[in-house]
Amino acid sequence: MAKTSATISGELDGALLAYFQPEYSINQQKIVGIEALARMRDPSGQILSPDSFIPFLDMDERRELSRLMLVAGLQVLESLDAKGIFLNLSFNVDPDFMVDHDCATCFTGTMATSPIAPARIFLELLESGDFLNRNIAKERLLALRATGVRIALDDVGSAYSSLLRMKDLPIDKIKLDQGFIRDLCAQPKNLAFVQSIQLLANALNAELVIEGVETLSILDAMRALRLDHVQGYAIARPMPADVLLTMLQSDYIMPEGTASHPATLLGAYAAHLLRRPLMDALRRGWIDVSLAIEPPPCPLVTYLHEHGAPPDHPLLLAHARLRQAKSDPGQGYLDQALTRIEAEIQELVREAILFESDR
16 A cells, blocks of 8 residues: 555545544443544545554654644544533554654644643553663653643553563553453453453552453453443444534443443453452451451352353352362362362353353
């Protein structure tokens, strides 16, 4: 495909389009932000994703593309503000651009003509690449932070080298890579990784956003894990500004399910995982049992009973062995036994979910 610099201009017109994808807060039960995403219309009228044209842009064109997405997003926020709908905005910046340019000056120059407060803007940087590992990264990010903008790290988990640097960088938001989320039904073990990233975000005092929430089961699992901010097709697909405005002005109702009462097997398993640290703490005596409140029945068992599982259902039998192992202080190699049974439950959940999806 030929370069598209002719379409990158000071106006959002011609082939370049700005789409917006909502970010939803489960706790607040409302949309709290939007992400500006670049799209391109080819001569046949087909809408192209960024992967189809961004690789063909040089650094100056990519910088201009980021600026145009920010301008488009600011215009949408102004329109929404006028209607009493106040959201945050995220937009992407190429990390390589951060090395050779004064991003802080570029940002303040673009914001100068907008009434939107910089604190409502999240500048997203990809975790991949080596920018975050350079000495200049902290300096550039602090300079941006000084303008009032907030910093988001995108696709966390797609690389590992920057994890060691995160503790030293001024990060306000972490967006988990979609690869850990989209295949949760086939790989429920990834829920443990999601929990670990939540702990990391808490330690960094950063907001965690879960991307790739594309099914009701995954949304249910995120809710069961007490995660808040989610983004993906289960909430809404990227859309033009006028479609976004119509959506936000309508009565938007989230799918069923609550954190205490999951609506899907994946959600019930996620709620089961959430209880494990408490159960282990009680078993090991780290919590005074006389002071502990009796925990409610396991959500996974409750889900199975409510959906008519027979007493000899493999998951119920495995869970019974798990309870027996935890209550037997004389059992040798207890931790290994619990790990083995938990792995069995995880595999049974995976098989049951795949079986349901094939029906």
